[in-house]
Every structure is written in structure tokens, then in C-alpha cells.
Amino acid sequence: MNFVLHGHAVSGGITIGYAHLVASARMEVGHYEVPEEDVESEVKRFDAALRRAREDLEGLKAQIPAGAPAEFAAFLDLHRMILEDTSLSEAPRELIRSRRCNAEWALVQQMEKLSERFDEIDDAYLRERKADIQQAVERVLKALMGAHALPEAALTEEERLIVVAHDLSPADMILFKRHHFGGFVTDLGGVTSHTAIVARSLGIPAIVGLHHAFQAISEGELLIVDGQRGVLIVNPDPLVLAEYRLRQSQIGEERQRLKLLKSTAAATRDGTPVELYANIELPEDMPEVLEAGAQGVGLFRTEFLFLGRADLPGEEEQFEAYRRVAEAMEGRPVVLRTLDLGADKAINDSDEVHTKPNPAMGLRAIRFCLAEPQMFLTQLRAILRASHYGRVRMLLPMVAHVHEIEQTLALIRQAKQQLDERGQPYDRGVEVGGMIEIPAAALALPIFMRRLNFLSIGTNDLIQYTLAIDRTDDAVAHLYDPLHPAVLSLVAGTIQTATRGGMPVAVCGEMAGDLQLTRLLLGIGLRNFSMHPSQLLPIKDRILRTNLGEVQTLAQRVLRAADPVKTRELLAQLNA
Ligand code: PEP
Ligand code: MG
Numbered sequence: 001m002n003f004v005l006h007g008h009a010v011s012g013g014i015t016i017g018y019a020h021l022v023a024s025a026r027m028e029v030g031h032y033e034v035p036e037e038d039v040e041s042e043v044k045r046f047d048a049a050l051r052r053a054r055e056d057l058e059g060l061k062a063q064i065p066a067g068a069p070a071e072f073a074a075f076l077d078l079h080r081m082i083l084e085d086t087s088l089s090e091a092p093r094e095l096i097r098s099r100r101c102n103a104e105w106a107l108v109q110q111m112e113k114l115s116e117r118f119d120e121i122d123d124a125y126l127r128e129r130k131a132d133i134q135q136a137v138e139r140v141l142k143a144l145m146g147a148h149a150l151p152e153a154a155l156t157e158e159e160r161l162i163v164v165a166h167d168l169s170p171a172d173m174i175l176f177k178r179h180h181f182g183g184f185v186t187d188l189g190g191v192t193s194h195t196a197i198v199a200r201s202l203g204i205p206a207i208v209g210l211h212h213a214f215q216a217i218s219e220g221e222l223l224i225v226d227g228q229r230g231v232l233i234v235n236p237d238p239l240v241l242a243e244y245r246l247r248q249s250q251i252g253e254e255r256q257r258l259k260l261l262k263s264t265a266a267a268t269r270d271g272t273p274v275e276l277y278a279n280i281e282l283p284e285d286m287p288e289v290l291e292a293g294a295q296g297v298g299l300f301r302t303e304f305l306f307l308g309r310a311d312l313p314g315e316e317e318q319f320e321a322y323r324r325v326a327e328a329m330e331g332r333p334v335v336l337r338t339l340d341l342g343a344d345k346a347i348n349d350s351d352e353v354h355t356k357p358n359p360a361m362g363l364r365a366i367r368f369c370l371a372e373p374q375m376f377l378t379q380l381r382a383i384l385r386a387s388h389y390g391r392v393r394m395l396l397p398m399v400a401h402v403h404e405i406e407q408t409l410a411l412i413r414q415a416k417q418q419l420d421e422r423g424q425p426y427d428r429g430v431e432v433g434g435m436i437e438i439p440a441a442a443l444a445l446p447i448f449m450r451r452l453n454f455l456s457i458g459t460n461d462l463i464q465y466t467l468a469i470d471r472t473d474d475a476v477a478h479l480y481d482p483l484h485p486a487v488l489s490l491v492a493g494t495i496q497t498a499t500r501g502g503m504p505v506a507v508c509g510e511m512a513g514d515l516q517l518t519r520l521l522l523g524i525g526l527r528n529f530s531m532h533p534s535q536l537l538p539i540k541d542r543i544l545r546t547n548l549g550e551v552q553t554l555a556q557r558v559l560r561a562a563d564p565v566k567t568r569e570l571l572a573q574l575n576a
Helices: 036-062 070-084 091-099 103-119 124-128 130-148 170-177 194-201 238-259 283-291 315-328 365-371 373-389 402-422 439-443 445-449 459-467 474-479 485-500 515-523 533-544 548-560 564-575
Strands: 003-006 008-011 014-022 161-165 183-186 206-208 222-226 231-234 275-280 297-301 333-337 391-396 431-436 454-457 505-507 528-531
Touching: 008 194, 014 238, 036 070, 036 091, 036 103, 036 130, 070 130, 091 103, 103 130, 161 222, 170 194, 183 222, 194 206, 194 533, 206 222, 222 238, 238 533, 275 283, 275 533, 283 315, 283 533, 297 315, 297 528, 315 333, 315 373, 315 391, 365 373, 365 402, 373 391, 373 402, 391 402, 402 431, 402 445, 431 439, 431 445, 439 445, 439 459, 439 485, 445 454, 445 485, 454 485, 459 485, 485 505, 485 548, 515 533, 515 548, 515 564, 528 533, 548 564
Parallel strands: 014 161, 161 183, 183 206, 275 297, 275 528, 297 333, 333 391, 391 431, 431 454, 454 505, 505 528
Antiparallel strands: 003 231, 008 206, 014 222, 222 231
16 A cells, blocks of 8 residues: 655655664564564574674673773673573563564563563662663664664665664664665654754655654555655555656756865855855764865764763773864864753663753753763863864853853863873863854853854754754644744844854854755855755855855845745745
8 A cells, every 4th residue: 555654854865765664672663473484584583683682792891991880891791681581582582483473572572571570679779770671672672673684785776775763862873874774764853853963964865753654664665755845655656656766866966966066165156255064973974074075074963972872981982083083174173062962862761861851951961061070071181182183173062151161161271281280282272162052142142252262053952942842842843943033033143243253153053054044044144054964065056156245135134024924935035
């Protein structure tokens, strides 16, 4: 049966491929009946995943750095013991054989049984070990997912796998960076959730907020993901398929054409230069940054080094990651944002600090770092040390109070002193900037400008906090509106005040990579854009085709427009 689902477009392009259902133990896993003849191979698939999860745990234990807390090894041993328990190692095999459950479903049923037994325990400490059971099981589920994925070499254009999930965390997405999927679709999520941002950074078509995709789609069904319109077509008929194949090849040709712009300087038609930077999540993203010809890294979301793991990365590990990025840019600027953990970026599923009732407004980003000064100092030292190997700048997320900046500057001085005592080199003049992503900071800009060297507008959070919409909640995703007069006024006001004060200002939120908004942002005075590498060449192309003199007047009219229909009309004129 063919049908169509509508969601929120996250990342453009079209992909045609086969559904691959992905579940984590926290949500409903796909459950289906395995055909009689495949039962034994399903048992084998389960055994292989269990073996892989145990090997992963042993590998992790072998890599424990000297000086790591003893609990870490104990925790790995506990997870290994959990996986050896017959209720998880033997019972799922029975379920596969007797009830023909797929491996994931058999495992999760057993996990739930075991968890219930823990619920009945009086001892609070032991009761909490339920989270360990879940984590150990998730390791096997992830191995099952990996075992299902086809090796890349075996994939032809038609055989690409499309991940279909109820919900994915940013940490899940980081794991997927290492696989080569053709696209992503999820039931939940907003367009600027970090899950969507990582999907966009992969440069592959993605849709979020589809509501029933995970329920309605079966493993292996043929899908078309139209990431531009947010449309998912399940089991398309041959005519529709042919039409999408044509559009897909047109998009491919356009991408080839844009590649020619890699070394062209970004400037408007009337000669105003514009700086184009890249956003990254991990050092592994650097080849794409260089491929896109970025002038530097405008936002390294360093918290992604911390996601989906049981331990915190130490100073050496962080230093190596930051140095890799600094060196790869060969003297061009690299903006390292200090940790922005919290909200939708929890370290792992048992991370209680970040699962408070309202995490987006809770102990997130700079607030969390200042509450954990030792962890923050570790990162500050690692960043400072990397500054010796390139042109590194430091960017502070979520600033709302002047005292947050002052406390951070004091910690930076302390970190420098510690490095001096160790005799380790760093750039003594490292610049410190602030993200303008809370309306309070945009409205009281001068007091922040006095204490900082540069600004970067985080429009994703600025929109979330200005319009009071949770960026991860698909129920309010339709209210996400970069063109809302309040948002435009805060963005334009920040750019103007900073520019008048001689302070560099960039936009590093998703607005910077939105082709519909390039001319508007140029018109209101933005000269520094930071975005995913995959968006950089299309944006450069748009800038090269823009006459600044013409768009400035229209942009001012957009700012003054009193109703949304007029705003959209003017935007259409700007983009004509
Ligand atoms: C933003 O808020 O716009 C931003 C760039 O930071 P993040 O998306 O990581 O919150
Ligand atoms: Mg932000």
C-alpha cells in the first residue's frame, strides 16, 4: 500500500531508499514476526549483537586511562555482568524461537521483566541500577542496528537505507555519523532540535515531526524522502518514483555546479566582502569544512565530544580534538564554543542534571559549567592549549548575566595560571566572545560588549526563548518563525549595535544557512555567517548574485512591516 506522510523539512535534497527501523530501549522498538525459516538466523543475529556489546565493554575497559575513577571499571563490569544474566542472554533466544519475535523485541521484553524485578527492591541504590540494565540493553540494541546495516561498499544509489525512528537523541545522531545512511525521518522533534541540526550537518535529506512513521512503516519498505518539502512517500508507484529520480539528478547536477565556487571569494555583486564560516560538531567534520572552502570554523559545538558516553573526556582528549581542528584550519579562525550541555543534549540517559522538568531553561550551557568549575577548568585549559596550534577563539553559550562572563573570565585567568605553572604554551591574547541567544542579552547588549571581544547570534535559541517555543517539541514547531517581528528586531538590533560599536558579530544559528534569509540578513548588515558546511556553497552562490544596494532598502521595509503577509511578500521580492 502506498501512502504519504507530512512532517517538518529539516534538510534539503531527495533520497530514495529502504526503511531501516531504529529503536532505543527507551521507546517502543519495532516488533514483527520473524518468518519460520529465518528464526535461526535471527537467533544468530541476536548472539552476534550480544557478543559485540560484550566486546565493546571489554574494549572500553582496556582503554580506561590511568587515574580514572575506580567506579568506571566497576560500572563496565556491572554492565558486562548484566549482559551475562540468563534473563538477557538466554531468555531472548527462547522468545525468538518460541514466539518468533524479532531480536530487538525479544530483548526489550526481557529488559522490562528484569526492570520490574528491580522496582520491587527496597534498597534505593540497587533500585537505581535499573538505569544500568537499560544502558547495557541499549548497547546490544545499537549492535543489532549496526548488524542490520549493509556495508557501505554494498550499497548502490537505490539500496540506501533510510533511518526511521520514533525519536532520536543528539547522541544517537553522533553514532549515525559513522554509518552511511541515505536519510532520516522521525516522529518527534522540531526543526532546530540538535537532532535535526546534526542531520542537517550530515548533508542528507531528513524530516522530523511525522507523528506515525515508526508505527506505519515496516522494515525494508521503499521510501522517498523529500527533505525540501517535508514529504515522505511510502511504497511510491513507478510514475512518482520516476519523477523523483529526475529531481534527484537535477539536484545532483546543481551540487556539481556549486562545487566550482569553492575558491571564489564571497562578496556581493557590488563588491562588499562577506565572511563564510562553518559549524561543526566533531573534528571528523573537518574534511567537509575544507571541501566547502570555509574561511574558518565559526562554531565548534564542543559538547558533542561529551555525548553518548559513560565518562567525561579528560583534558588530553579534549586538547587533541581541539588541536586537530585548529591545525586543520592552518591559521584561519576557529571558534570553540565552551560546553553547551543540558536541554536536549544530555550526556547520557542516566544524566539526571539535564532531565529536569524544564531543561531548556534549567542548568544548561554556561550555567552548568559555572556550577561545575573543575570540569569547566579542564575544558578551558584544553582550549587554551589548542590555541598554540592555530587561531583559536572562545565562545560562551547562553550568556544572560554580566556576572557569568566575569566568573568565566576569572576561570580563564586561573586556567592560564595553571598552564603557566606547568610551562605549557598558549595564545595569551585568546579572544573571548559571547553568544547572543537569550533575549535579555540582545536587549542589554552594551553591558556585554564591554566585556567581550566578539559576538555570535544563536538564532535557534533566540527564537526558542523569544517566542517561548521548545525547539525540540514538534507540537509547537509550526510556531517557530525566524520572520516574527520580535525576532527580526532582536537580530537586527544586535547586528546594528555591535557594528556601530566596532565589535565583530556573526550569526551561527540555522538562520545563517537558510537561503530564503540570506538577502534579508545581508540587507540588515550581517557580514559574517556560520553554517553547516553543506549549506556554505549555496549561500555563497546567493551572495554572489545579490546587489547589496538593492536589498538594503527592501530589508528595512521587512523590519518595519506590520503584518506577516506583508513580510512574506517583501521577502519574496527580496529573493526574486
Ligand atoms: C543557536 O542557539 O542558534 C546555536 C547556534 O547554538 P545551538 O543550536 O547549539 O544551541
Ligand atoms: Mg544555542
